Amino acid sequence: MKIDWRRNNSLTNFFFNCSSCDLELRVVIEDFLDKKLQNILNVKAEKLNEAIEKGIIKFFEFHGHPALQFKKGIGKIEDGTLIYFRDKIEVIRGFPKIRRTLMLFPTLKNHFKGKIVVEEKMNGYNVRIASIGDEIVALTRRGYMCPYTTKKAVEILDLSQFFNDNPDLVICGEMVGTNNPYVSHYYEEIGNLGFRVFDIRKKTSNDPLSINKKQEILNKYNLPGVRVFGTFNVNEAPEKIKEVIKEISEAKREGIVIKDPDMEILPLKYTSSCAHDYEISYAFTYPFDFGKDFFFSRVIREGFQAFEMKENDEELRERALRLGESILLPMVSTIKNVASGKQATEDMTIDVASPEEVEEFLRHLHNLGVYAVIEKFEDNKAIIRRIHQSTTDKITNLLNGGLY
Numbered sequence: 001m002k003i004d005w006r007r008n009n010s011l012t013n014f015f016f017n018c019s020s021c022d023l024e025l026r027v028v029i030e031d032f033l034d035k036k037l038q039n040i041l042n043v044k045a046e047k048l049n050e051a052i053e054k055g056i057i058k059f060f061e062f063h064g065h066p067a068l069q070f071k072k073g074i075g076k077i078e079d080g081t082l083i084y085f086r087d088k089i090e091v092i093r094g095f096p097k098i099r100r101t102l103m104l105f106p107t108l109k110n111h112f113k114g115k116i117v118v119e120e121k122m123n124g125y126n127v128r129i130a131s132i133g134d135e136i137v138a139l140t141r142r143g144y145m146c147p148y149t150t151k152k153a154v155e156i157l158d159l160s161q162f163f164n165d166n167p168d169l170v171i172c173g174e175m176v177g178t179n180n181p182y183v184s185h186y187y188e189e190i191g192n193l194g195f196r197v198f199d200i201r202k203k204t205s206n207d208p209l210s211i212n213k214k215q216e217i218l219n220k221y222n223l224p225g226v227r228v229f230g231t232f233n234v235n236e237a238p239e240k241i242k243e244v245i246k247e248i249s250e251a252k253r254e255g256i257v258i259k260d261p262d263m264e265i266l267p268l269k270y271t272s273s274c275a276h277d278y279e280i281s282y283a284f285t286y287p288f289d290f291g292k293d294f295f296f297s298r299v300i301r302e303g304f305q306a307f308e309m310k311e312n313d314e315e316l317r318e319r320a321l322r323l324g325e326s327i328l329l330p331m332v333s334t335i336k337n338v339a340s341g342k343q344a345t346e347d348m349t350i351d352v353a354s355p356e357e358v359e360e361f362l363r364h365l366h367n368l369g370v371y372a373v374i375e376k377f378e379d380n381k382a383i384i385r386r387i388h389q390s391t392t393d394k395i396t397n398l399l400n401g402g403l404y
């Protein structure tokens, strides 16, 4: 079936507003949408058309060139997928969701076969780095080009040789550290800001390289990978992982991702008790800004982990105490703050060279729907304050006699 893309409103508007879309380029884009996109993505034309109508596929102009963003997944195409129209048409697929297991046994044995690789799961935010034309871009999870991340990624990593040799590969990794505007977490080996690669994938198909191939490339280009705890036989893995996860939890680190060495079976994630408590305590600092599912799922993770670890009464009590403290202490502290007239706020620090850079980053946050203000800018560091409005309003209301 052929679709008349010209009758599609959002596309007409885009062509109308896109300053770089000369006639020749329009023909290329229309031809691409008409004939090629369905084949590349293996998604039916009607579905794509419907997605464009609904704004799920959004057209935008990026550095003077047209591009297209998938705001939700369509068929097998992940949300966060981007398509750039340059000399070449480049498809950067979204990073696939990683399913979680609550039990190591029997899930690992059922899900994987033979051997598994245990990698550390770093707590930061997901970044895909790719070369597009003569630029290197860093994309956040949902397919936004974050100006701060792009600048930092090329500062932290020397990527020119890698992309010269491998223009069709995408580096997937975690931006981590304390001066991190999205997920701030202290790692002793990282400090302010760092990057750890966990996957290398192909453009368009999103096929990941095997763990060996990935490691070979990381060594060759001197790129930092996540920590690897080892390769285990799937039958011995649960006992080994229990030890690893205890160690990780004590070091206040997040967890592990378990992978098939060939990357043909989807990976699974498994997290530490410390990470569950940390997230619960963060969420209860702003209790009315998080959904109830957020709390519930983390408590469930604790229940299954305590069971599988075969904890004795004392260990279980210690876990229960930590969990209870993670709920109550932060919440009471926020209520106290709001009672004394303050707002529920969260500060984050970023390294920036100029006030313009901070403004640019704030604009990016506002476009994402996050309300934040500059609290301070000094010595190339900006403190950005995020206001948690629902928590502030709801607590104020309850303190003033509102009913729950």
Ligand code: ATP
Pocket: 095, 096, 097, 098, 099, 119, 120, 121, 122, 123, 125, 126, 127, 173, 174, 198, 199, 226, 257, 269
């Ligand atoms: P999702 O499950 O959809 O990815 P989420 O926000 O719930 O989203 P997490 O619970 O943090 O994500 O777990 C998945 C994320 O973990 C990945 O998207 C990636 O950013 C991060 N991650 C950290 N270390 C690794 C690793 N070694 N391998 C794969 N992913 C990793």
Ligand code: MG
Pocket: 122, 123, 124, 125
């Ligand atoms: Mg994460």
